[in-house]
Amino acid sequence: MAGMSFSSLSALETEIFHYIEAHQSDFIEDLKEWVAVESDSVQPHLRKEVMRMMSLAAARLAVLGATVNSVSLGSQQLLNGQHLPQPPVILGELGKDPKNLTICFYGHVDVQPARREDGWKTNPYTLTEINGNLYGRGATDNKGPVLAWINAVETYRALKIAMPVNFKFVIEGMEEVGSLGLEELLEEKQGFFSDVDYIVISDNLWLSKKKPALIYGTRGNACFSVEVEGGDKDLHSGTFGGIIHEPLTDLIALLDSLVDPTGQIQIPGIYDAVAPLTDEEKKLYESTEYDIEEHKNNSGVKKLLYNTKEEILLHLWHYPSLSIHGIEGAFHEPGIKTVIPAKVIGKFSIRQVPYMELSDVKQQVVNHLENVFAKRNSPNKLKVSMPLGAKPWVTDVNDPLYKAARRAIRTVFGEDPDFIRDGSTIPIARIFQTITQKRVIMFPIGAADDGEHSQNEKISRRNYIEGTKVFAAFFLEISKLRGQSNETSNPGTK
Structure with a gap:
């Protein structure tokens, strides 16, 4: 052969x-x-x-x-x-x-x-x-x-x-x-x-x-759940829209605070423990065979966040990434349902890299979300948990x-x-x-x-x-x- x-x-x-x-x-x-x-x-x-x-x-x-x-x-x-x-x-x-x-x-x-x-x-x-x-x-x-x-x-x-x-x-x-x-x-x-x-x-x-x-x-993976709870039941938007702090609005603001349009994670301290890029590793990235167009076509997307092979591999392997995966509790079926959900749960994960410790990552996420939530002056209840963590x-x-x-x-x-x-x-x-x-x-x-x-x-x-x-x-x-x-x-x- x-x-x-x-x-x-x-x-x-x-x-x-x-x-x-x-x-x-x-x-x-x-x-x-x-x-x-x-x-x-x-x-x-x-x-x-x-x-x-x-x-x-x-x-x-x-x-x-x-x-x-x-x-x-x-x-x-x-x-x-x-x-x-x-x-x-x-x-x-x-x-x-x-x-x-x-x-x-x-x-x-x-x-x-x-x-x-x-x-x-x-x-x-x-x-x-x-x-x-x-x-x-x-x-x-x-x-x-x-x-x-x-x-x-x-x-x-x-x-x-x-x-x-x-x-x-x-x-x-x-x-x-x-x-x-x-x-x-x-x-x-x-x-x-x-x-x-x-x-x-x-x-x-x-x-x-x-x-x-x-x-x-x-990379490792730290999976998070962020829960925002208002009253004890779903409400009608015609009766309560505009006069209450809606849990889903709070949650969307929290999720939006996590990562910017360039893919940079916005959680303070999250990059502190990332190992510096060595010259040896940089050379490995440069010599690696990788077809950007093929990767892009396989994904079905029209544009990636980065334009060079080295930048893409660096952000796939060397740096952590944050992805938002879904919202539980919000209406998601076809059609319109004018309901204000009482409790919603956002789900996201951070693919962490050496030498980020899971306990540190969890604390940084909790601190960040609590700070963002506090600035909203919302009476709703916030709960942040990390149900799964792999190193x-x-x-x-x-x-x-x-x-x-x-x-x-x-x-x-x-x-x-x-x-x-x-x-x-x-x-x-x-x-x-x-x-x-x-x-x-x-x-x-x-x-x-x-x-x-x-x-x-x-x-x-x-x-x-x-x-x-x-x-x-x-x-x-x-x-x-x-x-x-x-x-x-x-x-x-x-």
């Missing part, structure tokens, strides 16, 4: 890559079997399918010769009081050679909801290849990458090549609903990670359609772990990867690093246009098969790191 010349490879790499190419149809059949399972963790009536998917994944690891422990997480209580069994978390282990380093792979096999009538051009649960793309829910998020990793391990086993590293697996089935219970399990099972040297997460995408990337940072994550691109991944990518794709951050929030990287104190790498194989969570989700045949090769090459590169410290990198170095 493009980017790789077998003549430049070692005999071992050549043998491995030839096997992967020769068996790509088998690997695609495996993905087809997994995509056919409607393992939607969001909808309660499909929980049995998630459980079935976990059993399939456990069986697949067992075939490799792994020791598999399916750890129960008990049940989940829904808002209506119903209790549902939670799918177990799979802890797998393959190889205990004390001379080898041990890498732990994290992935998930649950998916977001998908229906043909939502706009899919194919059945979302039938893997369908069109023009080299493999369409199906979960193809890229995250069944394809999980299988690519397993396929790479299987290749060594099939060729009877000694495993260059020891493997551990953490595979879950509740990622799409917040990885319920996973953090507590990782705390409880810290002994499982005692001999782990590195943790690999492949649950994200490149920034480009064709150029590989390694991710070294993600940002960043690591060092000069870490030997990232250098090993870069060499593997160069071997397979014939070029160095982009080093990028992810503007979204992926709490699992921070959770793993904090609990295990081991180095974490985010190593995607999906392309920017794969459409995770969207209609017509896909992974290309190229990315799936070359991704399998790059993981196989990564194992060899990791084996060369013996004797190097496994302590976590200094997150202040980028």
Whole structure:
């Protein structure tokens, strides 16, 4: 395939890559079997399918010769009081050679909801290849990458090549609903990670359609609710309009005070803890492959806030952003209803970056909104809360772990990867690093246009098969790191 010349490879790499190419149809059949399972963790009536998917994944690891422990997480209580069994978390282990380093792979096999009538051009649960793309829910998020990793391990086993590293697996089935219970399990099972040297997460995408990337940072997310309450019932605007302080008017003023038309957050102190932009990071932004027009077209908007690649990436990755998401309690159906709602709740979030502390962000938001509200002299009641907060994550691109991944990518794709951050929030990287104190790498194989969570989700045949090769090459590169410290990198170095 493009980017790789077998003549430049070692005999071992050549043998491995030839096997992967020769068996790509088998690997695609495996993905087809997994995509056919409607393992939607969001909808309660499909929980049995998630459980079935976990059993399939456990069986697949067992075939490799792994020791598999399916750890129960008990049940989940829904808002209506119903209790549902939670799918177990799979802890797998393959190889205990004390001379080898041990890498732990994290992935998930649950998916977001998908229906043909939502706009899919194919059945979302039938893997369908069109023009080299493999369409199906979960193809890229995250069944394809999980299988690519397993396929790479299987290749060594099939060729009877000694495993260059020891493997551990953490595979879950509740990622799409917040990885319920996973953090507590990782705390409880810290002994499982005692001999782990590195943790690999492949649950994200490149920034480009064709150029590989390694991710070294993600933003956090602080979700806020701001409630304004007036009387104890909705009122008629003909009877009370013009003579009372309306809660919705107060709320709109509060929301309007948060961010200006240029995207700058107007909360005092919010930028104080943002790390200065280093020359090294600035160079990474300059060298990153990024198509502004393509990003704009994919979004359907006519204009972005910034005009250059560097400015856009800086505001996606390095600086926090604030987005307003909705208002609860206000009339929103078609037609006119001349009502003054008694209580309204605005919802917004701040994607925070290193080294913004959640507690500081919360206090800054509360102080700002209370000050704005006080100036309105409103008798209504204000309540500000932060129901959800996830921390940002960043690591060092000069870490030997990232250098090993870069060499593997160069071997397979014939070029160095982009080093990028992810503007979204992926709490699992921070959770793993904090609990295990081991180095974490985010190593995607999906392309920017794969459409995770969207209609017509896909992974290309190229990315799936070359991704399998790059993981196989990564194992060899990791084996060369013996004797190097496994302590976590200094997150202040980028």
